[in-house]
Every structure is written in C-alpha cells, then in structure tokens.
Amino acid sequence: xxxPLAAFxxxxxxxxxxxxxxxxxxxxxxAVMEGMRAWRLTASDGRTxxxxxxxxxxxxxxxxxxxxxxxxxRLGSFGRDCSxxxxxxxELFDVLAKPKRAPRLISWNGxxxxxxxLRYRAMLHGVAAPHFYRTDGxxxxxxxxxxxxxxxxxxxxxxxGYGASDRLGLDLFARLQGxxxxxxxHGEDVHLHVLAGEDEVVRAYCEMDALNTLLLYxxxxxxxxxxxxATLHRHLDTVRTVLAxxxxxxxxxxxxxxxxxxxxxxxxxxxx
Numbered sequence: 001x002x003x004p005l006a007a008f009x010x011x012x013x014x015x016x017x018x019x020x021x022x023x024x025x026x027x028x029x030x031a032v033m034e035g036m037r038a039w040r041l042t043a044s045d046g047r048t049x050x051x052x053x054x055x056x057x058x059x060x061x062x063x064x065x066x067x068x069x070x071x072x073x074r075l076g077s078f079g080r081d082c083s084x085x086x087x088x089x090x091e092l093f094d095v096l097a098k099p100k101r102a103p104r105l106i107s108w109n110g111x112x113x114x115x116x117x118l119r120y121r122a123m124l125h126g127v128a129a130p131h132f133y134r135t136d137g138x139x140x141x142x143x144x145x146x147x148x149x150x151x152x153x154x155x156x157x158x159x160x161g162y163g164a165s166d167r168l169g170l171d172l173f174a175r176l177q178g179x180x181x182x183x184x185x186h187g188e189d190v191h192l193h194v195l196a197g198e199d200e201v202v203r204a205y206c207e208m209d210a211l212n213t214l215l216l217y218x219x220x221x222x223x224x225x226x227x228x229x230a231t232l233h234r235h236l237d238t239v240r241t242v243l244a245x246x247x248x249x250x251x252x253x254x255x256x257x258x259x260x261x262x263x264x265x266x267x268x269x270x271x272x
Contacts (some may be wrong), residue, residue, distance in 0.1 A: 004103040006096070007064040007214035010114050011206045012056035013191040019055075030195055053116040059194050061088045061118075062206035063095065064214040065103075066235060073238045075211055075252065077203040082194050086125040089118065096144075097131035105144055105152040106217045108170040108209070115145060115152070155217055174212045177219060180258045184208055184251050204251045211255060215239070219263060236262070 016032040019025045025035040037049040059082035066073045079088035096103060107114050122129055135151075136142035142149040147162070160167040174181040184205040185193060193201045215236075222232045236259060242248070243256030 003101045004067040006103040007106040007210050009062050009206050009209035010058050011060040011190050012058050013194050015057040054120045056117050058085050060203050060206040061092050062210040064210040073242050082199040089122050089127045093129040107154050108156045108213045111154040178262050178264050
C-alpha cells in the first residue's frame with residue numbers, strides 16, 4: 001500500500017430546513033422528516049422513500065485512518081456533535097489536505113451517496129475544499145471523484161464489478177466475512193437518535209461503519225496480493241491495540257475482541 005488509508009462514512013438525516021422551505025412542510029422536525037419521506041415515496045411512484053442526496057443533512061462524518069508507513073491507526077468522528085455539520089466538513093477536508101501524499105479514500109457506496117452529499121453540503125456552507133479535487137500527480141485522471149481509479153475506492157462498487165452483479169450492504173458483507181458488522185444501532189433509526197439527542201450513539205455507529213470498511217479493504221488488498229499475510233497481521237495488531245484501549249468506546253472494544261480470531265483462514269494467530 002503506497003499511501004495512507006482513509007476509510008470514511010457519513011450518517012445523515014432529512015434536511016428539515018429544505019423540507020420546510022422547498023416543500024412547504026410544517027410541524028416539528030420529526031413531522032417534517034416524515035413528510036419528506038412521504039413526498040419522496042409519492043414522487044418515486046412508490047419505489048422508495050429514501051431522499052435524494054441534496055436533501056440530506058450530514059450529522060456525522062467518521063474516519064478510520066491507517067498509515068502503512070508509520071504504522072499508526074486512529075478512529076473517530078469530526079466536529080463536536082451531530083448539529084455541527086460545517087465544522088465536520090471543514091475538519092474532514094483539512095485531514096485530506098495535510099499529507100504531501102494524497103491519502104486513499106475508501107468508502108462503501110461512496111460514489112452514489114457519500115461523496116455527492118459531501119459536495120452538496122460543502123457548497124451549501126461555503127466550505128472551500130481544493131484538496132478534495134486533487135489528483136494523484138502520476139495520473140491526472142486519478143482523483144477522489146473518478147469511478148474507475150483508486151485514489152478513492154468505493155469497495156461496494158468494485159466488488160460488485162461496477163454493477164455487473166448485485167451490490168451487498170456493508171452489514172451483510174462484513175458479517176459474511178466474519179466481522180461483527182453493525183452492532184450499535186440500525187441505519188433507519190439514525191434520525192430517531194438524532195431527534196432524541198443521542199449523538200454519541202450515532203457517532204459510534206458511524207465509526208463502526210468506517211472501521212468495517214477499512215478492515216474489508218485490508219482483506220481485499222490481501223486477496224489482490226497487494227499485502228502479504230504478515231503485513232495484514234501487523235496492521236490488524238495495530239488496529240486491535242487501539243480498539244482495546246481502556247478508554248475506548250464499548251463498540252470499539254467489542255469489535256476488537258471479534259478481531260482476535262479474524263480472519264478465520266489465517267494460519268498464524270494474531271498476537272495479543
């Protein structure tokens with residue numbers, strides 16, 4: 001692996017301000033969110049109530065960062081809480097701007113959802129992000145927004161052959177590969193936690209998605225022959241050490257325990 005890895009995920013809710021201003025919806029936030037989903041269901045002729053990316057407000061951006069060169073790993077979320085959208089965007093883009101070597105973004109369904117939402121919301125808040133549009137330097141078309149290069153890897157898209165086969169959700173694929181998957185809450189309940197002021201639940205949930213995405217990417221790089229088993233073990237040891245820290249969140253520690261025997265096919269046990 002030739003650069004830092006930045007596996008990320010976002011959580012979002014319907015943008016109630018847009019619902020009131022553009023759709024004329026009234027009531028408290030819960031009522032407006034429900035009204036927006038009902039509007040989308042009608043507009044899509046009953047196919048879906050999932051809103052288009054521009055109608056989402058970001059409540060959490062989480063990052064699982066692994067630097068293969070230094071051996072460092074960190075996991076966390078940006079901003080202070082779920083209402084701090086602009087600061088979350090600014091902090092994410094600041095992280096992407098710092099390294100001289102552009103970090104590789106890794107997502108699950110990022111091309112279809114996460115990246116468009118980041119672009120729309122950054123524009124709305126007036127957040128400039130020139131490094132978000134940087135290129136590799138070695139290949140001018142390799143950037144964070146191209147689908148068929150690797151400065152950004154949408155792992156769901158790649159594994160499904162860019163739509164040649166059915167795409168799997170992150171939770172299902174993670175559990176199929178022996179990871180715990182989504183253990184904190186469910187995606188359809190994120191707006192309920194936000195409405196209840198349960199920001200830490202949402203942030204922990206998002207962090208686990210970012211972490212699962214990173215771990216699956218490491219598994220894929222081993223499958224491709226980009227890292228050998230010893231290197232994979234070393235990276236997993238680094239991740240487990242952080243997850244097992246005394247002050248780590250319960251969800252982190254639970255995942256760390258699950259990693260003790262993962263992946264199941266390893267011939268050499270990962271050292272504690």
